[in-house]
């Protein structure tokens with residue numbers, strides 16, 4: 001019996017060895033691994049992710065509310081945001097205001113740091129919503145509120161960590177739409193905070209600035225490069 005067991009063992013060993021060495025078998029294993037990897041990828045795209053969101057908006061009643069000096073909205077700091085955005089208008093935005101928003105968008109696109117387009121460009125989930133509202137009441141300091149804007153950051157925790165922004169920029173129709181205000185609110189939507197520099201489009205009181213300062217450009221770079 002011992003002899004027979006020995007023979008069987010040798011036969012099995014040789015069989016396993018040959019099986020593993022056969023190119024078609026290893027090819028099959030390889031193919032199965034590829035399929036498995038593809039399945040895993042498809043599956044990982046389908047499983048629900050844990051998504052956090054944080055919003056930071058400024059209702060710009062033209063008074064200083066800045067709390068730090070970074071020039072960045074705190075919720076965008078240390079986030080990995082794509083620099084591409086798909087923008088869209090709310091249905092009720094009049095064409096004149098759309099033109100002003102489009103001019104403001106051009107100002108940001110000219111930097112080459114961000115790319116804002118009406119068409120979806122790639123896998124980026126970043127969106128920029130452009131809208132209007134009407135608020136005639138002045139605040140306690142008799143300041144005019146020209147707009148509201150800010151980022152809304154989603155952090156997706158799955159197999160791959162990713163962050164994206166659904167920013168919002170809106171103008172108050174109680175006052176004539178201003179390019180400087182549109183640039184300021186889009187700045188908030190992209191993650192810029194108020195600065196104390198009057199050359200900056202992010203100075204809290206409207207200075208009619210329609211070009212980005214060197215500091216504004218540097219702050220954009222901090223978020224997107």
Ligand SMILES: [Zn+2]
Nearest residue numbers: 058060194204
């Ligand atoms: Zn502001």
